[in-house]
Amino acid sequence: MSIFLDKRNRVALSERQLTYCVRAWDVLCGENKIILIVNEAGMDGSRTRFIEEMNVVYLGANAYPGEGFSANSRMSVLACLAPELSHAERFSRGYRRPLEMPDLLIDEAETSLNASFHQALGSQDREDLREDARDWITIWLAAQSNLGEVL
Amino acid sequence: MNIEPSGVLLVGLCDIQTEKCTAKAPASVTAVWALPARRQINVCSPCLNEMVRSGDWQIEGSRLRRRADVAVFDKSGNLQLVVEAKYIGPDEATLNRAVQIRRNLLVHSGIPDSPFFLIVFPDHFYLWKKGLPDTYDRQADYSVDTEIFFKSFGEEWRNSFEKMSGVEFEKLVSEWIKDLSNANDTSTIPDWARASGLYEAIRNGSVITEAAV
Numbered sequence: 001m002s003i004f005l006d007k008r009n010r011v012a013l014s015e016r017q018l019t020y021c022v023r024a025w026d027v028l029c030g031e032n033k034i035i036l037i038v039n040e041a042g043m044d045g046s047r048t049r050f051i052e053e054m055n056v057v058y059l060g061a062n063a064y065p066g067e068g069f070s071a072n073s074r075m076s077v078l079a080c081l082a083p084e085l086s087h088a089e090r091f092s093r094g095y096r097r098p099l100e101m102p103d104l105l106i107d108e109a110e111t112s113l114n115a116s117f118h119q120a121l122g123s124q125d126r127e128d129l130r131e132d133a134r135d136w137i138t139i140w141l142a143a144q145s146n147l148g149e150v151l
Numbered sequence: 152m153n154i155e156p157s158g159v160l161l162v163g164l165c166d167i168q169t170e171k172c173t174a175k176a177p178a179s180v181t182a183v184w185a186l187p188a189r190r191q192i193n194v195c196s197p198c199l200n201e202m203v204r205s206g207d208w209q210i211e212g213s214r215l216r217r218r219a220d221v222a223v224f225d226k227s228g229n230l231q232l233v234v235e236a237k238y239i240g241p242d243e244a245t246l247n248r249a250v251q252i253r254r255n256l257l258v259h260s261g262i263p264d265s266p267f268f269l270i271v272f273p274d275h276f277y278l279w280k281k282g283l284p285d286t287y288d289r290q291a292d293y294s295v296d297t298e299i300f301f302k303s304f305g306e307e308w309r310n311s312f313e314k315m316s317g318v319e320f321e322k323l324v325s326e327w328i329k330d331l332s333n334a335n336d337t338s339t340i341p342d343w344a345r346a347s348g349l350y351e352a353i354r355n356g357s358v359i360t361e362a363a364v
Binding site: 020022023024026027028029030031032076078079089092093116117118119120121122123124125126 | 155156157158159160161162171173178179180181195196197199200203210212213214215216217218260361363364
């Protein structure tokens with residue numbers, strides 16, 4: 001992982017945190033419900049992710065912010081979950097994500113940017129997601145230039 | 152009205168409570184500020200979406216989620232028609248209002264730029280055919296009285312038409328579009344649907360309600 005990313009929370013979520021995440025997911029999804037599976041979030045190091053084959057999102061401990069300085073590390077629960085909804089919506093429109101590097105990075109950038117336009121987000125969340133998109137592109141550019149030390 | 156989302160989540164009642172409201176009893180809502188006075192409004196996600204789709208609220212830096220009340224895809228799976236059904240009173244249901252709604256949806260990416268776009272009000276509907284050059288504020292190409300509904304569904308609908316909910320209205324519109332798309336007796340196809348090319352475009356197509364487009 002890069003210097004920008006993967007500095008989010010790794011500690012298992014408490015019941016209260018989990019409830020907050022479910023509430024955030026409700027507000028993000030609105031009428032367009034996508035299933036949020038929460039049973040992994042009580043495990044240390046679990047990761048939030050969209051699973052195409054099942055059209056569900058797994059909630060992980062990293063839904064909560066961590067201690068890093070990057071946008072990805074510090075963004076709120078709402079901002080963290082918004083790209084997962086974007087993945088799901090893009091998938092439902094027939095878009096299939098690239099699975100290999102470095103194209104995966106561009107997809108993450110595009111998804112963060114797409115998520116930043118969600119109506120429920122505050123201005124700080126919007127800014128964090130756009131900064132996150134920029135960071136993904138920065139890593140992609142480094143990969144394109146064969147600057148492996150950034151990856 | 153300009154709105155600024157706070158990103159704050161809470162459990163409470165929605166202050167807006169449209170028909171699609173999910174927080175008429177305590178549920179997940181988010182707080183937004185009405186500008187410039189920064190008055191707090193607690194709103195559930197479907198109501199937030201409805202207020203922005205209708206153009207009553209504007210949120211700087213956001214886009215609408217792309218959704219259609221009814222969408223029709225042709226046999227090849229290409230989107231041909233997007234329908235927005237609005238159950239609003241006759242005073243509000245004007246051509247200007249229809250133009251404003253279309254503009255809002257296009258500007259904020261709430262709908263794709265499909266070959267046909269239809270806004271249905273209880274007493275009129277307005278059809279746009281994609282043209283070049285096009286502008287957001289362009290007047291509708293066809294304006295049709297919704298008497299056509301009663302011809303399709305029978306006079307018994309006339310009374311319930313005035314009492315139905317917005318959701319029921321959307322269902323009725325969807326059924327009517329399905330009838331139009333699947334019509335076997337082509338003599339029943341209205342002139343405007345033929346002349347505009349709409350009928351050919353959606354004939355035997357797939358009609359999807361509440362579609363992500």
